[in-house]
Amino acid sequence: MRVVIAEDSAILRAGLVELLNLRGHEVVAAVADGDSLCAAVREHRPDVSIVDIRMPPTHTDEGLRASIALRAELPGCAILLFSQYVETQYATELLADRAGGVGYLLKDRVAEVSDFLDALRRVAEGETVLDPEVVSQLFTATRKTDALAGLTPREREVLGLMAEGRSNSAIAAALFLSAGSVEKYVSSIFGKLALPQSEGDNRRVLAVLRYLES
Amino acid sequence: MITRLALPGRVLGAQLSRAYWGELAWVIIGAPLTLAFAVLVVLGLILGAGLSLLTIGVPVLIGVLAGARLIGIAHVGLARALLGTTVTPPARPELRPGLWNAVKGRLGDPLGWRSIAYLVIRLPLSLIEFFLVATLFVYAVSTLSYPLFWFTLHGEAMPTFDLRVDTWPLTLPLAATGLAVLLAMPWVVRGLTEFDRLLVRGVLGAEDLSKRVRDLERSRATAVDDATRRLRRIERDLHDGAQAQLVALAMKLGIAKDELAGDGDIEQVTALVTAAHANAKQALVELRDLARGIHPAALDAGLDVALSTLAAGSGIDARITVDLPSRPSPSIETIAYFTVAELLTNAAKHTSSAIEVDVGIVGDDLRLVVRDGGEGGARPVRGGGLAGIAERLATVDGGLDIDSPPGGPTVISAEIPLRK
Numbered sequence: 001m002r003v004v005i006a007e008d009s010a011i012l013r014a015g016l017v018e019l020l021n022l023r024g025h026e027v028v029a030a031v032a033d034g035d036s037l038c039a040a041v042r043e044h045r046p047d048v049s050i051v052d053i054r055m056p057p058t059h060t061d062e063g064l065r066a067s068i069a070l071r072a073e074l075p076g077c078a079i080l081l082f083s084q085y086v087e088t089q090y091a092t093e094l095l096a097d098r099a100g101g102v103g104y105l106l107k108d109r110v111a112e113v114s115d116f117l118d119a120l121r122r123v124a125e126g127e128t129v130l131d132p133e134v135v136s137q138l139f140t141a142t143r144k145t146d147a148l149a150g151l152t153p154r155e156r157e158v159l160g161l162m163a164e165g166r167s168n169s170a171i172a173a174a175l176f177l178s179a180g181s182v183e184k185y186v187s188s189i190f191g192k193l194a195l196p197q198s199e200g201d202n203r204r205v206l207a208v209l210r211y212l213e214s
Numbered sequence: 215m216i217t218r219l220a221l222p223g224r225v226l227g228a229q230l231s232r233a234y235w236g237e238l239a240w241v242i243i244g245a246p247l248t249l250a251f252a253v254l255v256v257l258g259l260i261l262g263a264g265l266s267l268l269t270i271g272v273p274v275l276i277g278v279l280a281g282a283r284l285i286g287i288a289h290v291g292l293a294r295a296l297l298g299t300t301v302t303p304p305a306r307p308e309l310r311p312g313l314w315n316a317v318k319g320r321l322g323d324p325l326g327w328r329s330i331a332y333l334v335i336r337l338p339l340s341l342i343e344f345f346l347v348a349t350l351f352v353y354a355v356s357t358l359s360y361p362l363f364w365f366t367l368h369g370e371a372m373p374t375f376d377l378r379v380d381t382w383p384l385t386l387p388l389a390a391t392g393l394a395v396l397l398a399m400p401w402v403v404r405g406l407t408e409f410d411r412l413l414v415r416g417v418l419g420a421e422d423l424s425k426r427v428r429d430l431e432r433s434r435a436t437a438v439d440d441a442t443r444r445l446r447r448i449e450r451d452l453h454d455g456a457q458a459q460l461v462a463l464a465m466k467l468g469i470a471k472d473e474l475a476g477d478g479d480i481e482q483v484t485a486l487v488t489a490a491h492a493n494a495k496q497a498l499v500e501l502r503d504l505a506r507g508i509h510p511a512a513l514d515a516g517l518d519v520a521l522s523t524l525a526a527g528s529g530i531d532a533r534i535t536v537d538l539p540s541r542p543s544p545s546i547e548t549i550a551y552f553t554v555a556e557l558l559t560n561a562a563k564h565t566s567s568a569i570e571v572d573v574g575i576v577g578d579d580l581r582l583v584v585r586d587g588g589e590g591g592a593r594p595v596r597g598g599g600l601a602g603i604a605e606r607l608a609t610v611d612g613g614l615d616i617d618s619p620p621g622g623p624t625v626i627s628a629e630i631p632l633r634k
Binding site: 015 | 450453454457458459461462464465466467468469471472493
């Protein structure tokens, strides 16, 4: 993949470049602030960008602002947000455009190299990937309303794992279920959340969003 | 206990004392001054109230209050110069933006209104004082000189008072009463001005308590801001330092683990582990520095140990003398430590010669003195290091004194009250 990295910590930036190169990806630009990120993405059109949320000058949410601006300008441009902390607010803002191709991971996840690269690849392919930590916080933070009230605890569990961007087989493995029963749960969730079968939408992403917005 | 023998000396001394002449001047200047001011202010008030309130009356009132404020300040100055009474006038209310707030702020100026009240009370008082003192003086002067011009009057009463005696020798006791009055004047004047002192203090002086509350509010705000800023800095240091190092470390170990699980190239794994090892050591350094910034471990052993450790560790050439009979409370020690640390860093920027640091007890205060032979000219700049130190000291009622003439040497001393 062709990747742009925006991270103000030199150590981490170098580490990410090294990791991606080692695994055969091409880092087309490595920058340290939001404006340079926008410029680099416009210029290189990468498959995916890894963006740190806190960057100069204010070290609050520059990365997020730049990402939202980029996605408004270039729909479907894939962004993996990368942060030291979980900010559910940020996750919901980023997911608001429902286009998929976004991710939100804690920096610690990079220690699990293959999982991290897997998440990066899925974001590049247009899926939505959320850190398990983000998901569990969203679970506790949001007051679930009617849409989700109808879900059984088991279905919620499945939805949570879906929000993490896991495939059906991975969910089956995590919950010690057969692939078939996961299928059933998933279609039951889609039914309860009134998500129609359609070509254009990524139903899994929509389910997660429905869940986030409720 | 004053002996009788000293009385003549005291009486004579009182005639010449500066305080007496100051009080006398206060009484004599006071009457015409107060009269003129009171007339002006009352006219202004009548004018302001008489005019339509909403158009031109308000500006006139504001003008009168501003004038009254100046009069008040002038009286505070006079009281300090002539009566030796020092009061702090109430502060002007802080003006918030907006026309209405500006008008409200100006009309609510406590010193303006207090000055008007002061003038109103002071006016009769000053006139009474003035006439009383003038009468007594005239009496003293006329009776004292009576023996000299008794011959010229041919039995008529003296022109100032309806007094006459038939024979010259009898003028002497009268002159003696005049002398007694003259000599007693310092005590009379003192008694009269005592009222004025009360008046100035009570009406023109800000209540000490409300001032204290304001000071405390301000220093509390400083303390809260300071703590917030410090926490934010710690968080930033952690985020940019140790946390980033540890993430990089975990990432390198993760790659190495993957390499080993496959048929890893041993050289690459070695390089990764070496880099991870460096990250781990760097993270340790960052954490240690951060912890030291939060609470220097050497402080547990006392200020002297902490300060010498600080000087040794920073490579600053400092001679540190700590002379404390007992250890102050941990919070005082901490604030003293960081004060010296900042002053040392400051001083080291401006001089290459040795810096002297003395820590001792003066009265009920812990006193720190930092002396350097730099070029001098140190000034507290708003938002600068010295101003920051002074603000932080204010949170524990301490103060900073800067003596830095151009050309040096610079001597900065801080005092921190030792509360039990």
